[in-house]
Amino acid sequence: MGAEEAIDGIDRGSVEAWFEANVDGSEPPLSFEQIAGGRSNLTYSVADTNGRRWALRRPPIGKTLGSAHDMGRETKVVSALAGTEVPVAPIAGYCADDAVNEAPFYVMDFVEGPILRMRPDAEPYDEAQQRQIGENVIDTLVAIHAIDPDDVGLGDLGKREDYVARTLKRWQGQWEQGKTREIPLVDEVHDRLAARIPEQGPATIVHGDYRLDNMILTPDASDVAAVVDWELSTLGDPLADVGMLLVYWGDRDAELFPLFEPATTAPGFPSLVEVRERYAQRSGRDLGLIDFYVALGLWKLAIILEGVYSRYSAGQYGENADDAVKAFGENVVKLAEAADEAERRLG
Numbered sequence: 001m002g003a004e005e006a007i008d009g010i011d012r013g014s015v016e017a018w019f020e021a022n023v024d025g026s027e028p029p030l031s032f033e034q035i036a037g038g039r040s041n042l043t044y045s046v047a048d049t050n051g052r053r054w055a056l057r058r059p060p061i062g063k064t065l066g067s068a069h070d071m072g073r074e075t076k077v078v079s080a081l082a083g084t085e086v087p088v089a090p091i092a093g094y095c096a097d098d099a100v101n102e103a104p105f106y107v108m109d110f111v112e113g114p115i116l117r118m119r120p121d122a123e124p125y126d127e128a129q130q131r132q133i134g135e136n137v138i139d140t141l142v143a144i145h146a147i148d149p150d151d152v153g154l155g156d157l158g159k160r161e162d163y164v165a166r167t168l169k170r171w172q173g174q175w176e177q178g179k180t181r182e183i184p185l186v187d188e189v190h191d192r193l194a195a196r197i198p199e200q201g202p203a204t205i206v207h208g209d210y211r212l213d214n215m216i217l218t219p220d221a222s223d224v225a226a227v228v229d230w231e232l233s234t235l236g237d238p239l240a241d242v243g244m245l246l247v248y249w250g251d252r253d254a255e256l257f258p259l260f261e262p263a264t265t266a267p268g269f270p271s272l273v274e275v276r277e278r279y280a281q282r283s284g285r286d287l288g289l290i291d292f293y294v295a296l297g298l299w300k301l302a303i304i305l306e307g308v309y310s311r312y313s314a315g316q317y318g319e320n321a322d323d324a325v326k327a328f329g330e331n332v333v334k335l336a337e338a339a340d341e342a343e344r345r346l347g
Helices: 012-022 071-082 127-146 161-180 184-194 238-247 270-283 290-313 323-344
Strands: 031-034 043-045 055-057 091-097 103-111 202-207 215-217 222-225 233-238
Touching: 012 091, 031 071, 055 071, 071 091, 127 202, 127 215, 127 222, 127 238, 127 270, 161 184, 161 233, 161 238, 161 290, 184 290, 184 323, 202 238, 238 270, 238 290, 290 323
Parallel strands: none
Antiparallel strands: 031 043, 043 055, 055 103, 091 103, 202 233, 215 222
16 A cells, blocks of 8 residues: 555554654654454554554544543553463554544554454364364463453453443443444343343453454464454453353354354364363353353344444445445344343243
8 A cells, every 4th residue: 555545544644743753663654554354443554664564543433432442441451461471462652642643542563463253264274273273262361361450450440340230231321322223122131131140250351352353363373462452341250251252153053143154163163162161161160150141242242233333324434344344233133132042041
C-alpha cells in the first residue's frame, strides 16, 4: 500500500507525527493497512521506511459503546502481563489524545505468526499439530486464570465479586442501547440466568473474549506467541471465559457456528469434552455447572453481534467491512435460541 493512500480510521499526517515523537526507532513515512478479522476495535499494520512493523488498535469509526472500546484498559492489561507466563505483544506506545486520530489508540510490536480463524487455516497442519495447538489454547487460558491480579498490578482492574450479575446487567444494557429489533428470547434468557447465578469462586483475570483466533501462534504454530484483543478484560469468574471458549470452539457436528466454521472443527483438535476435561484437570476447577456459562456466553455473543451489525449498518467499519460482518445479524436469533437450550440443560 502506498504511503500516500488514504485509509479509513487513520489521520496519516497526525499519526506519523505522533509515532516520530513517541515510538522509539520509528522512521516516517509510515504505511498503514487495516488487518482483516477484527469485529470490534480496529487493528492496523503499520510499517516504517526501514520495514519495522507495529500493530495499531483504535475504536470503531464514529460513535462507540463506551468501555468496550477502552484503549487505555487494553494497554494497562497487556503491559501488566508482559513478563508473565501469558504471552502478549509488547506495548510500544499509547495515545489518549482524541485530537491525534479522532479516538485514543495504542501501538504494540507486530508479532509475526499465523492466526487460525477458519477451518482452512488449520489444514496446513497435521492432526498431531492441530491437537497441540488446541491444547496450547486451553493451557494458556489456565495460565491467565492462575495469575494473581494483585501481583501484576491489576488488582484495581474491576470489582471482583458478583461478576455474572454485573455481566448480565451490563450486556442487557448494551442490548437495550444497541439492538436494531425486538427479540424477546434475549430478554427471557437474561431473566432465567439472573435467577440462577452460581456461587462465584475466587476472582481471576477474565479475558472476556477468549478463543483461538484471538491469539497469534509462533511461526511454526508450536506455541502461542501472543494473546490479543483484551478490550473486554476485567476481574471476575474464570468459568465465564471457559464457557465462551466452548461457544467459539464449536462441535464438529454443530449446525450453528457463531462467526464462521472455526479452525477447531478440524479433525486433530480436542473435542468439546476434551477441552472441558483438560481445563478442569489443569486448573483444579469444578465445571459441573458449565452449561450456565455456555448459556451466558451464547447470550452475550448474541448481543455483541447485534452491536457489530448495528455499527456496520451505520458505516462505522468503513468501506472494507467484510461479508461476515454483514451476515452477523442473521445469527443473533440463532444464538439466543442456543442460549435458551443451554440454560434448559441445567434442569
